[in-house]
Amino acid sequence: MKSPAHKDKYLLSSVLNAMQVLQLFKNDKHDLSMAEISHAADLPKSTAHRLISTLTNEGFLSQNPRTGKYRLGLSLLTLGGVISVHKEIYQEAFPLLETLVRKVNETCHLCLLEKERVVYFYRSERKNPEMLVTDIGKKSPMHCTGEGLILLAYQDKSFTEYIFSKELKQYTPYTITDPEALRSTLETIRQKGYAISKEHYFRNFVGIAVPIRDYSSNVVSSLAIIGPTERINEGNYSYYIEALKRAASDISQELGYYGEA
Numbered sequence: 001m002k003s004p005a006h007k008d009k010y011l012l013s014s015v016l017n018a019m020q021v022l023q024l025f026k027n028d029k030h031d032l033s034m035a036e037i038s039h040a041a042d043l044p045k046s047t048a049h050r051l052i053s054t055l056t057n058e059g060f061l062s063q064n065p066r067t068g069k070y071r072l073g074l075s076l077l078t079l080g081g082v083i084s085v086h087k088e089i090y091q092e093a094f095p096l097l098e099t100l101v102r103k104v105n106e107t108c109h110l111c112l113l114e115k116e117r118v119v120y121f122y123r124s125e126r127k128n129p130e131m132l133v134t135d136i137g138k139k140s141p142m143h144c145t146g147e148g149l150i151l152l153a154y155q156d157k158s159f160t161e162y163i164f165s166k167e168l169k170q171y172t173p174y175t176i177t178d179p180e181a182l183r184s185t186l187e188t189i190r191q192k193g194y195a196i197s198k199e200h201y202f203r204n205f206v207g208i209a210v211p212i213r214d215y216s217s218n219v220v221s222s223l224a225i226i227g228p229t230e231r232i233n234e235g236n237y238s239y240y241i242e243a244l245k246r247a248a249s250d251i252s253q254e255l256g257y258y259g260e261a
Contacts, residue, residue: 017043018051022060022072031069059114073114092254093212097124097223100247104225104240106232109134110251111147111209111222113155116163118148121221132205132226143168143182144175146197146207147224153189154211154219160186174199194241198229206232210244215256223248 020041024032032040038048052070055061062073093110101108101124110122117139134140142148142163152160164179176182189195198206209224225232225240232240 017041017047018055021051021055025072031064031067031071033069037070062114093251094122096247096250097122100243101126104243106225106227107132109147109224109226111224113151114139116142118142118145118151130228134226140201141169144171144197144200146195146209147222149185149189149195149197150209150211150222151219153186153195171201172199172203176200194244196237204229208232208237208240208244210248212248213252213255213257217257217259223251
């Protein structure tokens with residue numbers, strides 16, 4: 001049996017190694033492979049693999065499913081950290097978001113997918129904003145928010161089926177908790193190019209969201225307006241959807257996408 005002192009030494013070594021791995025992602029080092037991390041941190045491949053797996057599971061690293069490389073994860077936002085890679089990617093989008101807020105006078109959000117949740121990466125508020133639980137770094141469920149549904153609609157089937165296999169928690173009487181109904185909803189979202197979540201997460205609030213694409217045509221984030229149903233309703237949905245789509249198209253172009261919206 002290992003002594004307490006030995007366990008403490010092992011734990012400290014693991015923490016230091018993890019910090020060393022996270023510190024590799026700075027300056028121009030945004031995406032690193034497993035081998036690159038192992039080499040740069042001077043760690044055995046088995047140790048690097050174990051650390052990377054743990055950091056990824058906890059959301060401190062995220063893996064690009066296309067390249068297999070790793071980058072800093074959004075869990076650092078909840079610790080008050082600043083993830084330069086995401087800010088650099090979206091820095092040209094922030095003024096576009098501010099312009100959208102001035103146009104529609106509603107609070108708008110840029111949202112990203114982190115594991116099984118949608119994360120609020122950036123928020124711009126309207127004048128006299130309502131109290132919203134959408135602080136930067138806040139995580140919300142995907143199946144009952146417009147910003148989450150739009151991201152879920154464009155994920156691989158294996159991922160959506162994984163979400164369906166889990167409990168779809170009911171937050172209000174209008175939350176969609178039936179997998180078949182949710183599948184149908186996602187198909188409609190893909191056909192229309194936008195998602196509306198009216199009182200699915202909070203009573204008297206509605207969220208409208210559209211996808212943002214990058215240079216590879218993949219949906220990488222969502223742009224959402226969230227506000228009370230007394231202002232945002234069926235009579236003016238089309239106005240907000242059009243404004244969102246125009247802004248999302250401009251942001252997507254900043255990310256290198258030049259296809260059809």
